[in-house]
Amino acid sequence: xxxxxxxxxxxxxxxxxxxxxxxxxxxxxxxxxxxxxxxxxxxxxxxxxxxxxxxxxxxxxxxxxxxxxxxxxxxxxxxxxxxxxxxxxxxxxxxxxxxxxxxxxxxxxxxxxxxxxxxxxxxxxxxxxxxxxxxxxxxxxxxxxxxxxxxxxxxxxxxxxxxxxxxxxxxxxxxxxxxxxxxxxxxxxxxxxxxxxxxxxxxxxxxxxxxxxxxxxxxxxxxxxxxxxxxxxxxxxxxxxxxxxxxxxxxxxxxxxxxxxxxxxxxxxxxxxxxxxxxxxxxxxxxxxxxxxxxxxxxxxxxxxxxxxxxxxxxxxxxxxxxxxxxxx
Amino acid sequence: xxxxxxxxxxxxxxxxxxxxxxxxxxxxxxxxxxxxxxxxxxxxxxxxxxxxxxxxxxxxxxxxxxxxxxxxxxxxxxxxxxxxxxxxxxxxxxxxxxxxxxxxxxxxxxxxxxxxxxxxxxxxxxxxxxxxxxxxxxxxxxxxxxxxxxxxxxxxxxxxxxxxxxxxxxxxxxxxxxxxxxxxxxxxxxxxxxxxxxxxxxxxxxxxxxxxxxxxxxxxxxxxxxxxxxxxxxxxxxxxxxxxxxxxxxxxxxxxxxxxxxxxxxxxxxxxxxxxxxxxxxxxxxxxxxxxxxxxxxxxxxxxxxxxxxxxxxxxxxxxxxxxxxxxxxxxxxxxxxxxxxxxxxxx
Amino acid sequence: xxxxxxxxxxxxxxxxxxxxxxxxxxxxxxxxxxxxxxxxxxxxxxxxxxxxxxxxxxxxxxxxxxxxxxxxxxxxxxxxxxxxxxxxxxxxxxxxxxxxxxxxxxxxxxxxxxxxxxxxxxxxxxxxxxxxxxxxxxxxxxxxxxxxxxxxxxxxxxxxxxxxxxxxxxxxxxxxxxxxxxxxxxxxxxxxxxxxxxxxxxxxxxxxxxxxxxxxxxxxxxxxxxxxxxxxxxxxxxxxxxxxxxxxxxxxxxxxxxxxxxxxxxxxxxxxxxxxxxxxxxxxxxxxxxxxxxxxxx
Numbered sequence: 001x002x003x004x005x006x007x008x009x010x011x012x013x014x015x016x017x018x019x020x021x022x023x024x025x026x027x028x029x030x031x032x033x034x035x036x037x038x039x040x041x042x043x044x045x046x047x048x049x050x051x052x053x054x055x056x057x058x059x060x061x062x063x064x065x066x067x068x069x070x071x072x073x074x075x076x077x078x079x080x081x082x083x084x085x086x087x088x089x090x091x092x093x094x095x096x097x098x099x100x101x102x103x104x105x106x107x108x109x110x111x112x113x114x115x116x117x118x119x120x121x122x123x124x125x126x127x128x129x130x131x132x133x134x135x136x137x138x139x140x141x142x143x144x145x146x147x148x149x150x151x152x153x154x155x156x157x158x159x160x161x162x163x164x165x166x167x168x169x170x171x172x173x174x175x176x177x178x179x180x181x182x183x184x185x186x187x188x189x190x191x192x193x194x195x196x197x198x199x200x201x202x203x204x205x206x207x208x209x210x211x212x213x214x215x216x217x218x219x220x221x222x223x224x225x226x227x228x229x230x231x232x233x234x235x236x237x238x239x240x241x242x243x244x245x246x247x248x249x250x251x252x253x254x255x256x257x258x259x260x261x262x263x264x265x266x267x268x269x270x271x272x273x274x275x276x277x278x279x280x281x282x283x284x285x286x287x288x289x290x291x292x293x294x295x296x297x298x299x300x301x302x303x304x305x306x307x308x309x310x311x312x313x314x315x316x317x318x319x320x321x322x323x324x325x326x327x328x329x
Numbered sequence: 330x331x332x333x334x335x336x337x338x339x340x341x342x343x344x345x346x347x348x349x350x351x352x353x354x355x356x357x358x359x360x361x362x363x364x365x366x367x368x369x370x371x372x373x374x375x376x377x378x379x380x381x382x383x384x385x386x387x388x389x390x391x392x393x394x395x396x397x398x399x400x401x402x403x404x405x406x407x408x409x410x411x412x413x414x415x416x417x418x419x420x421x422x423x424x425x426x427x428x429x430x431x432x433x434x435x436x437x438x439x440x441x442x443x444x445x446x447x448x449x450x451x452x453x454x455x456x457x458x459x460x461x462x463x464x465x466x467x468x469x470x471x472x473x474x475x476x477x478x479x480x481x482x483x484x485x486x487x488x489x490x491x492x493x494x495x496x497x498x499x500x501x502x503x504x505x506x507x508x509x510x511x512x513x514x515x516x517x518x519x520x521x522x523x524x525x526x527x528x529x530x531x532x533x534x535x536x537x538x539x540x541x542x543x544x545x546x547x548x549x550x551x552x553x554x555x556x557x558x559x560x561x562x563x564x565x566x567x568x569x570x571x572x573x574x575x576x577x578x579x580x581x582x583x584x585x586x587x588x589x590x591x592x593x594x595x596x597x598x599x600x601x602x603x604x605x606x607x608x609x610x611x612x613x614x615x616x617x618x619x620x621x622x623x624x625x626x627x628x629x630x631x632x633x634x635x636x637x638x639x640x641x642x643x644x645x646x647x648x649x650x651x652x653x654x655x656x657x658x659x660x661x662x663x664x665x666x667x668x669x670x671x672x673x674x675x676x677x
Numbered sequence: 678x679x680x681x682x683x684x685x686x687x688x689x690x691x692x693x694x695x696x697x698x699x700x701x702x703x704x705x706x707x708x709x710x711x712x713x714x715x716x717x718x719x720x721x722x723x724x725x726x727x728x729x730x731x732x733x734x735x736x737x738x739x740x741x742x743x744x745x746x747x748x749x750x751x752x753x754x755x756x757x758x759x760x761x762x763x764x765x766x767x768x769x770x771x772x773x774x775x776x777x778x779x780x781x782x783x784x785x786x787x788x789x790x791x792x793x794x795x796x797x798x799x800x801x802x803x804x805x806x807x808x809x810x811x812x813x814x815x816x817x818x819x820x821x822x823x824x825x826x827x828x829x830x831x832x833x834x835x836x837x838x839x840x841x842x843x844x845x846x847x848x849x850x851x852x853x854x855x856x857x858x859x860x861x862x863x864x865x866x867x868x869x870x871x872x873x874x875x876x877x878x879x880x881x882x883x884x885x886x887x888x889x890x891x892x893x894x895x896x897x898x899x900x901x902x903x904x905x906x907x908x909x910x911x912x913x914x915x916x917x918x919x920x921x922x923x924x925x926x927x928x929x930x931x932x933x934x935x936x937x938x939x940x941x942x943x944x945x946x947x948x949x950x951x952x953x954x955x956x957x958x959x960x961x962x963x964x965x966x967x968x969x970x971x972x973x974x975x
Contacts, residue, residue, distance in 0.1 A: 020574070027575035031492055034484020038503040038549075041542060045514065048522040111414030119411060121778070128415065130669065135422050137661050139603020141631055142654060145638070146425045149432075149647075158375060192421045199418070212815040216877070219773060221805035221884060222832035223404035230832060234819035246509070253511025255606040256635070281513045285606060296520075303517040307510065314509035318502055334741070337733040337781030340794040341772065347797075397799050400834040 045307060053301030060085055064301060068268050070287075072295055085298040087280055087305065089268040093183060094279035094306075096272060097258060098251040100187025105194045106244045112195070113202035114232075118224060129203075136196035144260030147189035152261070155185040159273040174274040181263035183277040189261050190254060194247035201243030201321065205236040242320030249313040253306060255281040280306045354392055358384035385409050429651065429658050436652020446633070447617035451641040451649055460653055462618040463633035466533060469622055470612065470629055471598055473537030474544050479594060482548030489549075490556040491564075491578055508546035515542040516607030524611060533619065533627030536612030540601045548597040555589025556582065588671045595668040599661055605631035630657045722789045722887040724749040724918055725770065725807070730784035731945070732765050732774060740765050741945035743784075745937055747888070752910060752919040754929035754954070757939035757969070762946025763922045766939070767890050770920065771807040772800050788888070805833055808886035812893040814873035816865030816880070823861035825876055829884040843883060851879035852909045871902020878909060889913065891921040895928065907932050926970060930958055938966045 020028070057064055067086020112132075116125055147155075159179040166172045209232050217227040258264075264278040264286050278286070284299045284306075291299060343351075361384035366377050386409055394402035441459045449458030485504060489497055519539045524531065559582055567577035583590070608614070613626025614636060630653055637650035725747040732740035740762040747753050755763045768774040769782055772793060785792045793803045816825045826844050830837055837843060844861070848854040853875040857868070865876060874894060881889060891910075895903040910919060910932050923929050929936050936958075937951035950957065950966045961967045968974055 023575045024573045027573075027578070028492055028494075031484050031488045032494065032496070034481055035488030035492075035496065035500045037481045038485065038500060038507050038545065041545070042503060042507055042510075044522060045510070045518045045542075048518055049514075052521045052525070108414045108417050111411045112418050114407075115411035115415050119408065128419075131422060132418065134662075134665055135418075137599045137665060138425065139605070139631065139657060139661075141603060141605045141634060142425060142429070142658065145634075145650070145654060146421075146428055150424060150428050151421075154374070157373065161375075195418055210815075212811060212813060213817060215773065215776070216811065216815045216817070217828075217832055218776070219771060219804055219809040219811075220829040220832050220881065221801045221803075223400050223801055225404040225407040226400065226832040226834070228407070230817065230819075230828065234817075249509045253509070253514070255511065255513045256609075260638075281511055281606070284513055284517070285609065288610060296525075300517055300521055303514050307514045310509050310511055310514075311506055314506050315502070317509075318505045334738070335729070335731060335783040337731070338783055339775070339781050340796065341775040341800065344796050400801065401799070403834075 042311075046304070049300050049304040049307060052297050053299075053304050056085060056298045056301040057304075065091065065305065068266075070266050070283075070298075072292065083294065083298075085295075085301070087283065087302050089266055090278050090280045090283045090302070091305075092268050092270070093262075093277040094252050094281075094309075096183045096270070096277065097186045097190055097262070097279055098248055100184060100272065101190035101194055101251040102244055102248055103191075104188060105191035105247060106198055106240075108191075109195050109198035109243075109247075110202050110240060112199045113206055114228065116199075116203050117206040118228065118232075132196050132199055136200065140193065140254060140257040141260070143189055143193050144257035147185065147257065147261040151189065152180065152185060155188055156180055159184050163273050171270055171272055174271055176274075178275040179273055180275045181261060182273050182275045183262065183269065184272040186258050186262040186277070186279075187272070189257055190251040193254065193257065194250050197250060198243045198247040201246065202236070202240055205239035205243070205321075206232055209235050238320045242317045242322075245313055245317035245320065249310045249317065252279070252313065253281055253310050254279070255285055258282045259285055350392075354388050355385070358388050361388065382409075382413060385413075426658075429655050432648070432651035433655025433658075434652075436648040436650070437655065441652065441656075445616060445618045445628075451637045451646040452643045453645060455645055455648055455652075460630065460633050460656065462616060462628040463630045463653065464656070465618055465620065466612075466615075466628040466632075467602060467630045469620065470533050470536045470540060470608075470627065471602055473534065473622055474540035474601060475594065475598065477537070477541045478544040478548050478597060482545050482593065482597070483552050483590065485545070485549040486552035486556055487578065489553050491574065491582070504546050504549050507542070508550070510542060511606075512543055512604050513606040513610070515539045516610035518542065519607070519611050530624070531611055531613035531626055532624055533612060533622035536608050536627060536629065537622065539607035539611055540604060543604060543607070544597045544601050547600045548593045551593035551596050552586075552590055555586050555593060558589065559585050592668050592671050595664050595671070599664040599668070602660060602664070603631055603657055605635055608632050609635065630660075722749055722806075722918075724751075724789075725888050725920075726787040727770070728785040728787065730766065730769055730786060731782060732762065732769060733779075733781040734777060735779035735781075738945040740769075741947045743948045745948060745951055747918050747920055747935075749887075749918050750914060750916075751934045752914045752921065752932055753935045753937060753951075754933035755920065755922045755937050755939060756924075756926060756929050757946075757949075758941075758974070759924070760946075761939045761941035763939050764892055765946070767809075767892055767920060767922055770888070770890055771804050771809050773804075773809065801833065805829075805884045806886055807888045807890060808881035808884065809890045809892065810874070810877050810881055810894045813897055814870060814877050816868075816873050816876050818864065818866050820865060821862050822857050822865055822868070822876060825865045826879045826883055829880055833884060835884065847879040847882040850882055850909070850912060851875045852905050852912075853879055869902070871898045871905060874898060874902065874906060875909065878906070878913075882913075886917060888918045888920065891919065893922050893924060896924060903928070926958075930954060938963075938969060940965055940969070 060067065063084075063086050065086070066088045067084065068089035069084045069086050072083045116128060120128060156179045159182060162172055162184075163174060163177075163179070167174075213231045213235070214227060217231050222230070258279050259282040262277055262279075262282065263275045264282050265276040266278065266283075267276060269277045280302055284302055287295065287299060358381060362377055362381040365380045365384070366372065386406055389405040389409055390402045393405040436455060438456050438459075440456060442464065443461055444459030445462035446458045446460075447462070485500065488494070489501060516539050519535050523538065524535055528535070563581055563585060564577055567581040568574070572580065608629050608631055612629060612632065614632035615626035615628045619625050619627050634650045634653040634657070637646050637653065641647065641649070727743055727745050730740065730743045731738065743766055755767065757763055765774060770786055774780050774782060782794070786794060788803065788806060792798075793807075817828055820828060823844055824831075826847055827840055829835075830840070845854060845858075848857065853872060856872060857863075857876075860867075865873065868876060874897075878894075895906055898906070907928065910921065913919060914934075921929075921932065933954045935951065936954045938949045938957065938961075939946050940949050941947065950961060950963045952962070957966065958970050961970060
């Protein structure tokens with residue numbers, strides 16, 4: 001008999017199965033169907049917008065996105081004689097306003113979130129968080145009103161200043177000195193609207209920074225700034241960008257606030273301080289009141305593009321926040 | 330050996346002297362800002378604000394540099410930046426609330442909640458007409474949206490927390506995607522799927538359906554968070570007693586999450602109560618009280634405000650709009666207060 | 678060495694050699710056969726002393742009246758069962774205790790004769806002179822191995838001209854140089870647990886501390902890595918004062934010159950006895966110490 005240790009047979013794990021009870025099966029089915037509602041709704045949105053709008057896209061092809069004319073000529077009986085639909089100008093406007101919103105809003109949000117996580121304490125912190133969460137619930141119409149009645153004069157003044165000192169840069173120049181209701185002002189109002197969201201997300205990300213790394217930095221003699229730069233920011237970078245993209249999505253799709261604060265005119269306007277512009281959502285609202293059925297289809301097509309755009313941005317944001325944000329490192 | 334226990338202290342907190350130093354720096358910055366506004370061309374609130382900001386930065390840096398060196402000086406700058414950011418965040422909030430209250434109360438009158446606009450125009454004196462139709466319309470449409478959104482939202486949340494099947498990631502992603510749908514697209518969807526092909530009429534029901542799309546993600550997400558707060562031990566206890574999953578969820582988990590689900594409802598309502606764009610497209614915005622969601626144009630608070638703002642042009646019209654906004658904001662405040670109160674109780 | 682200290686390290690205060698009245702804790706001369714740099718040199722300083730240190734979390738009194746001296750260039754082990762305040766105590770020594778919002782303390786901690794809790798003290802400078810190695814290795818994942826070692830300099834904004842030399846010397850003293858010298862550009866997370874801990878040790882050496890605190894540094898590591906780190910401790914003790922919290926009595930017996938025994942009877946933790954290591958294990962004065970080191974409880 002060999003003196004080696006006897007060969008050990010490692011058993012194979014057993015398969016454990018449960019056959020759920022009938023009531024559980026029904027429960028699971030019902031819940032799953034309910035859960036799939038989101039998929040169904042999103043799919044239906046894409047479907048119906050396409051049904052109405054796709055023929056416009058087929059007609060205009062790429063010009064729908066790049067072209068900047070939106071006109072319909074009808075004859076006496078109301079039939080469409082000729083039409084061109086292109087949302088190019090409005091896409092430019094969407095991007096411009098949203099970009100300004102991000103440029104101004106994200107830094108303020110991230111700094112506010114840093115304050116709330118690392119400087120504020122106790123009751124001040126709770127109070128500020130409540131106030132900011134409350135701001136997130138303000139209706140967009142309210143921001144539009146406030147922007148139009150109260151904020152406009154200050155923002156106009158700043159626009160004039162920028163034009164005066166930086167007017168040599170083309171985007172800060174204006175063809176005529178009309179500074180009211182410009183993409184600049186709309187962008188600022190949008191910035192104020194997205195601050196609560198981006199601050200909230202940034203704060204959650206900062207809260208998740210692993211404590212042992214923070215302590216390691218402090219134990220090495222770091223100041224708060226050094227600790228934030230070397231631990232918090234590298235950790236939260238992906239999530240912050242994701243939060244900024246959520247803000248971007250919100251800014252891109254905003255309708256009534258932009259409609260109130262921006263002079264919606266159909267032209268491409270890169271000059272942010274000049275009072276003309278628009279975004280896709282406000283265009284839809286503007287044209288809807290008097291649109292013929294044919295034009296409504298074009299608006300549907302525009303809505304489809306907007307839907308696809310915001311879906312894309314939100315998907316990217318979700319990816320950044322959840323995959324890279326906290327689990328990445 | 331002494332048996333007297335000394336008093337606990339916190340020697341690391343800023344001493345009175347250090348706090349005083351900080352106050353002095355802030356005051357000096359105000360002074361410096363005031364002086365520079367006087368001496369240079371900067372003027373107005375912006376000028377003062379910017380010079381205050383720069384003064385704070387310079388004075389803080391200089392002071393801490395002399396006291397502790399460059400690392401501490403740079404660190405103090407960060408504090409100035411973050412505090413400025415919070416101040417910049419708070420200024421619009423305060424301004425907005427102050428504006429709504431000051432401009433809105435001019436639009437209030439005793440008949441506000443009992444009359445509608447069927448016989449009055451927005452340019453009439455304030456006492457004519459009211460927003461009863463808008464109020465009732467909002468309540469009916471939001472209620473309708475709730476009836477559909479709540480079950481779907483809760484079922485979605487239940488899938489994510491209780492069943493956690495293979496579709497979890499896609500569903501979570503889809504809820505997130507749905508929360509990013511622009512409100513006007515929701516309106517267009519209802520138009521293209523229901524109004525044009527089927528009913529060819531605008532109504533409160535259409536408004537409810539459009540609002541549902543915007544409400545479901547909020548309810549689903551909040552419900553999920555609340556359900557996750559229920560500790561697993563509770564579920565295990567239910568199952569260990571021989572309950573099926575269905576009975577455990579219905580009999581143990583959901584009742585335990587009751588206040589959380591109510592919070593989800595409240596937050597969902599707060600989310601859509603001010604939504605304007607979809608209602609502009611599909612609800613018709615009537616001027617008289619209409620209690621039938623299935624037929625006829627139905628007014629709502631946002632539509633009322635919008636109409637007063639856009640079709641009027643007189644101070645009376647604007648006062649009406651602000652008055653409506655005040656009512657809307659009051660609702661949101663109340664809803665928020667309720668939600669806070671409920672979640673406060675839950676945590677305790 | 679760049680003068681980053683707020684204290685004037687040339688100043689030699691008279692050391693108050695407490696003998697008696699409080700607890701038998703004064704550890705006067707260094708007894709072991711280790712060679713040392715001159716005491717009081719700017720690197721080594723004159724050691725760390727605590728006087729009547731108490732600690733609270735909110736209303737809960739967790740540490741009571743610890744008076745203990747740590748002579749320069751010695752290794753002191755703090756032993757005792759879980760929950761008797763050893764980690765809390767060690768965190769009062771580099772002012773990490775105050776990070777917990779409800780924390781409070783009383784008493785004095787004297788580094789080179791100056792109370793580190795005195796008003797107006799620059800706390801970041803204290804932490805440069807009293808370093809810490811944690812129980813769970815925590816290298817910065819966003820930095821390479823080389824950057825990790827030098828991160829202390831970056832964080833404290835210390836400018837040094839010969840960083841490559843410093844890098845090699847710290848890694849050598851931590852016993853890691855040979856294993857990573859060819860992969861300084863790799864990320865810190867790629868190393869094994871024991872290597873990560875030695876990386877953390879190297880990192881804390883880069884700022885040239887006088888005192889190194891180690892909070893159960895080997896408890897998450899395998900015996901092989903533990904052995905390497907204990908060798909490192911022996912080397913490091915030649916140029917700094919080391920205080921190590923450990924659950925492992927054999928480890929305390931292996932590495933330390935002095936040992937202090939902490940115990941809590943349900944109330945705040947207290948230091949029961951402190952003595953040269955050989956004495957505490959062979960002839961402890963207090964019965965509770967004897968019960969613990971002979972394994973009757975713990």
